[in-house]
Amino acid sequence: MGKELQELLPEYNAYLEKTIEDALKKVPPFIAKWIADLGLPGALDLTYEITRFYTPPWFDEELRGLAAGAGVAYEVVRRMNLIPELIKASCTVLGAWGESSVASTLLHLRALDWDDKAPIAKYATVTVYHPNASYEGYTENFHKYYRQENYTSHAFANFGYLGLIGSLSAYSEASIGLGEKVWITKEQDITTRFGNPWTYVLRDVVQFADSIDTALTMLVNAHRTCSIHLGLGSYERNASVHSDETVGFRGIEYSAKEFNVFNWEDMYNTKNHPILKDVVYWDKHVQPSNNPCLGSLLVDHYGRINAPTIIRNITSLSETGDALNLILDYGENAAYLAYSAPDDPQGPLEAFNRVHTRLDMAKLFAEPAPK
Template sequence: MFVNSVYFCFIIGLLILVQTSYSYDTDHLTNLGAFCSNDSSLGPPNLNPIDDSSAKLIRTIENGSLYTIGAGDDKVWLLHLWGYNGYDYGFAYGTLLKEQITQLIPRAWAHFEQRIIDELDKLKLPKWFEDMVVGKGLAFALDFQNTIVEKYIDKEIYEEMRGIADAANVNYYSIRRLHMLGEITRGRCSLFGLWGNATMGGKTLQLRALDWDTKGGLQDFPVITIYHPRSEKLGHAFANVAWAGYIGTLTGMSSTQMGISEIGIYFSDDTFGDESMSGLPFIFVERHILQYSETLDDALSFIANVKRTCHLVLAVADGKLGTARMIQYSHSLVNFFDDQNLQPLAEWHPRLPNAIYCGMDWLCPSRQYKLYKQILSQYGHITPESSIQNITSIAKTGDLHVALYDLTDMIMYVSNARGTNETGPLEAYQRQFVKIDLNIEFARTHAFFK
């Protein structure tokens, strides 16, 4: 105990020294990162109480149950699916959320189609793909993209999409196109993985802050889906945080105490490799990790060997091992980082013991430094609650949704952006969070099979 106390005091002293060494004016940071969408201003703390109310059952059908969790404007659909195959999952999904799916798809498609056309020159896409969008339309281009990647995608994913389409009576190709958009739009986001002396009680915590488009209406239909496989080919139970009809993974936790985070990288450097549109789309790389990886090593091995596509930063944390890794990710290159070799190593992105983190982009000095400063201010006693109150809100990250994972106790905290006709702040990081006890949710049994 004495040795641990001495070590902890040494770390705190080191961090105070680091904080003093890197305490410089924000104008310097803005000049350093003029190429990135820098914002050195700080937001207010999020003082909203966390909603820890129990889920409320709405409806049960074969292979599915629909609940709500949370209250008022911050209520979320909580969907439980059971199945022997992807079609079982999808048909139950489409049946229980038909109304939400049929509203979301045309609305989101219209918005993202126009946005992509308007910003085509900013999206880092191959010239041939840009020409295809301009000449043939976005729908044609995404269908062509699917022909390139379909050999890498698990057939059960397509079957799940077909099940949704059949049950909700929506066009299958519209659902499939929606899932191709992630490779194009990506999103600027933030993440961290913290463990050991960085956190209160040595818990393993992970942040996934999604700074994506809040004008597409996605936040009107937030869904947390809990998958319960009845066949080994579907892996193990996991939770996916998304929107009605969206089955790719951007945010989530698994029953094996693992979490995933992702950042789309626009401002890279020469340490990144090449990009390609041929490979497994990253939303299904992330889903595979949650659905099939038992350990951190499983996840890292899959990332190392999968056919990768675009420039990303990923993070995977494992509550069983009590650690996390950050991954520099491209088609031709992958690098794995822990707290000892974290990159980019710069005055605006220092290393911290028992921590990996990345704010908004790879080369984005003021946003990176702002996240670092907030982690440092809470270092040694960080909890999900303190992260919600004093890290994401003050660093202003997580416009569309924010998730905090307690991978030790299997608790997830989620907030969503303000929806249409709702009140309060727009950004998810300033809104009320809902607490989901995944010990309870993963253990739920279907009423038809008790």
Template structure:
């Protein structure tokens, strides 16, 4: 006999199957690359136990404390920085992670220089910018790009990068150049925001799966930074998931229980607007949301008003309100979606009650449908643990790192790709996740 709850979820599944009969009108999906058109393979459940060990104190300096979390080959640096200025943040960070910064940034810079030159034809950059890279070098191009975005970027961001460079004694220009790379490379990623009936107990959950370059060595030095502003001009406490020397936000949660996700779009359609290299880089748009926005409405208003740059899909979830939004993002257009109007609406990307989601790109049928199926298969029972076991690993998304946010209980789960000389699976979604209780970390005093 089926229980009433089981019958309810079977009904939801039937409703969603019927709904998939809709077709997608705005643009043809012909001529997509093999990445999005043909990948229908599925992965295996991630059966690794989640590491729940306590942070281990490593070092302490003025305005900063360094811990390690995780175990074995899946350890992560957990750094707390405190300050009245961005420079305070950066100097503490650079002091505590000097060795790691020197090992990862020069290697990453060398790798990306060659990688971008080798793949210029696939990046769809403006011809004038491509010519600068070819004729004068990537360093000159990124320095020029930095000049284009400076007037839109908070001065405290540059102060933080300067403090990081001064303390770690690394070239400041390498730091700024690496923070411009996201606008060029973007990455293929996946996200969801789930709430209400789709999750166990009605929790608000969010996925940020980062599918980016695993050959640059970034995963050798994964870092979760907890920011503790000592003045309101620097916003409120937030957690940023990245690598040694990187202060932009791709993955993170705020102390006000907002979460952020992002997908670079390589396959847009005619519902997107145009792009620009002049505006606030998206890694700082996302950081602003975590650092300064108090509500979901604050975040959406900021996205609407900011000078945007490239084609993206953003996800913002709010654990206080118990909901999430997906944003279609470009320089000239922005559209906000919930579970009732989610786009693109197609048989390979149906709407799901109490969910927004996107798999790997905008027009990416096989990847979108795999994520849809994984959510539907777990509908009504989804927890962070179940998502780790049966969603990201089955869909095979999040090769560089994965963040799963419990925005109801303020807990984050993080995994990173296999580092150099480490053992086990390569992709983050197949590796051990580390549980971080942000209630404790946001309240931690120096």
């Protein structure tokens, strides 16, 4: 991994410098000014300085260990991990269960619409963590950041890219899953830079939560920063009968000053975004979206939704998930995923058009923890 990270960091930094003008059009004005005044490295360093007081120490410790082990500069890998705090992606969020799906258990789509041609796409990774629950950083600091005395640490998987330790998409052995899409609002005062970067919050929630309620409590208590939408899934694997109490999915509007939670009954209801029983969804467009594509596809396939249907008939037709297309099947305890492939001259570029790989998450979580 060290060799690959040594190759990725300079290549990705050079790519960002070349494409920064396009990126400036997609960020809030004050972030664009930071980047214009300080350069991208300076803006990322400023982000670190104002977020580090709100960030649990285990992230910085891991970054320092990663940099030392790979033989790269700590500051460079730290900057890369804060890029999602400045530049967020479009993406699609979908949770489907009960009457909408074939097996009635939960299906969770996290379709990442980011930059499918970026050099980082060549370094796609699924990283499975087996955390040391006795690590003193948890016992000494967990309450400080999430205002809870008790916690249970779980093995979890990050679906992302080499060197990124926060969670763009994640799933745990406790069957808690999270994924994000940008939430574009006109009310700029609902965000702040003074908090814990959202990718770090998502990772902690997936690692430490064991239910919808504990996940929501952590999200509410976190020092939130950006405005993003979240898809939060939960599945009680040992329940004898699966119902709304054992299979859960919530859509969340997450920001520093607002936190709104939606079940399927609470979603806005329009001609192009109809309310569907046991379905929570936001398409890749600015919300509330008037684009008819995703809503019509969900209506067409209602009652027959499973992972193959999502891959063949929903994400490919709505053209969402160009960088990463991830479907978590909570009933199977499996992940179906594809990444974009800018270096593949034979196959399609976009993840949603590529062959997907099925991962047995139970087997991955059962692997012995490294010593």
